[in-house]
Amino acid sequence: MKKKRIMSIVLAAAMAVSIAGCGSSSESTSNGENTQAEGENSKAPEGATTVEVWTEDRHDLEYVEKMVDQYNQNNKDGIFINLTVITEDYKNMLALAYNGGTAPDVVGANSLPLNTFADTGILMPLNDYIDSDETFQKVNEPYEHAYEGENTRNGNIYFVYSGMRSGVRVEYNKNILSECGYTEIPSKLEDYIDMAKDITKKGEGKYYGIGFTSASSFERLLEMCAQVSGIYYYDYVNGKYDFSGYKDIVELGRRFISEDIAYPDQQGVDNMRALFAEGQFALWSNASQEASVFTNQIPITEFDWGVAEVPSLTGEIKGALQTTLSKAYGIVSTSEHKDEAWKVIQYFQSEEFLKGYLESGYCLPISSYMDGVIDKTKIGRMADFSLLDYESVYPKPPVINLTGDDYRVVLWNAVMGYVDTDEAIKDLNTRYNEALEADVASGSTKRLVISDYDPLHPNDGTITYLDK
Known part of the structure; x- marks a missing residue:
């Protein structure tokens, strides 16, 4: 029988949950308390090598801890996995541990920027291990999914992604659309806005056409409408930031607010999800995580809901829709147990582990091999978020030391009518490029140029880094 206890853990002013294959809660608790489980398998057997693993992922903890427990009991390699979930300030925790000589062996690397963790030597390249492991190559296709600036730098692969989150989709209330005379989502942004306006009018206060969250509002619809219209904030050909293309998107988006189309409040993501699930508005937009949210976390039971592609300016697809890479692991260079x-x-990236993980709906498969292995009848509504032909990964623009609000905040302020669109774009072009020039001059970043850049296939071009 396993038992649980609640304890407060303070480590470099951040909170962590240590798990060794035991039944711990997947949610962090409040007020500095964390769940730490102790059980029959919480200690390494005599003679085993303990491999310390840190991750910041909590949403998949139930599955991961079950598989860790299984490995700890059954592996023939004399290895014991000790898994720690960092609930706050993950990147700084890792950097502090590395500098203090207490870093783990393996780290979840989903969100780790290369300039901080690879260029500085904290993470080591995995090429030699990958090249000697044909099974790993077959299952994960690491060289097909080596993304410059994301997990790869100058041919060195620092971690390999197992999955991805889809780009943004439109989730919609089929009942409301049908009641208002609509059967599909328009492919043109202006028509989409007109439909939302018509739904709000016909709703007569019972429901609205669309809802927006207060958290990164621009990213969840309008930025993605811009992407599929061939508009992006970094000019890869000329190696500079350019926000000029967003003007038409912002001006159209203003209609949602100025014409009282949107639900008259912008709350946190979960609150807005709950309002959508209650039928308070017809249109919502977010990525594939909504499959689980609207099935388990905030289940929709009162109406049928559909999933559609985001609209573009003209109704044509002229650029790639950005996906989010997920589930990757790196080895810390100071590890004394690199082979283990x-x-x-x-x-963690075996067919056995990934099959159950993907079929549980935690993310979409990134490799064509795993896409062919999983039973898609088990993934539920995640199937509605299957990757589109024009979804891709963009090469990461230069990391800069920006002063002031980022572009998503500024452009949404323009949508809200708080600032003039032209002034917002001018401000962004000035601040981003001044920061880029200063950082290139200081040597803290390099200018990224792709002379043969194709907006529909952004990761296929020839990448050059310039130091001036």
Whole structure:
């Protein structure tokens, strides 16, 4: 029988949950308390090598801890995985641990920027391990999914992604659309806005056409409408930031607010999800995580809901829709158990581990091999978010030391009518490029140029880094 206890853990002013294959809660608790489970398998057997693994992922903890427990009981490699979930300030925790000589062996690398964790030597390249492991290559297709600036730098692969989150989709209330005379989502942004306006009018206060969250509002619809219209904030050909293309998107988006189309409040994401689930508005937009949210977390039971592609300016697809890469692991360069650490990564990214993970709907498969292995009848509504032909990964623009609000905040302020669109764009072009020039001059970043850049296939071009 396993038991649980609640304890407060303070480590470099951040909170962590240590798990060794035991039944811990997947949610962090409040007021500095965390759940730490102790059980029969919480200690390494005599003679085993303990591999310390840190991650910031909590949404998949139920599955991961079950598989860790299974590995700890059954592996023949003499390895014991000790998994720690960092609930706050993950990147700084890792950097502090590395500098203090207490870093783990393996780290979840989903969100780790290369300039901080690879260029500085904290993470080590995995090429030699990958090249000697044909099974790993078959299952994960690491070289097909080596993304410059994301997990790869100058041919060195620092971590390999197992999955991805889809780009943004439109989730819609089929009942409301049908009641208002609509059967599909328009492919043109102006028509989409007109439909939302008509729904709000016909709703007569019972429901609205669309709802927006207060959290990164621009990113969840209008920025993605811009992407599929061939508009992006970094000019890869000329190696500079350019927000000029967003003007038409912002001006159209203003209609949602100025014409009282949108639900008259912008709350946190979960609150707005709940309002959508209650039928308070017809249109919502977010990525594939909504499959689980509207099935388990905030289940929709009162109406049928559909999933559609985001509209573009003209109704044509002229650019790639950005996906979010997920579930990757790296080895810390100071690890004294690098070979054992690689065996742990082999397990986390094995066909056995990934099949159950993907079929549980935690993310979409990134490799064509795993896409062909999983039973798609088990993934539920995640199937509605299957990747589109024009979804891709964009090469990461230069990391800069920006002063002031980022572009998503500024452009949404323009949508809300708080600032003039032209002034907002001018401000962004000035601040972003001044920061880029200063950082290139200081040597803290390099200018990224792709002379043969194709907006529909952004990751296919020839990448050059310039130091001036």
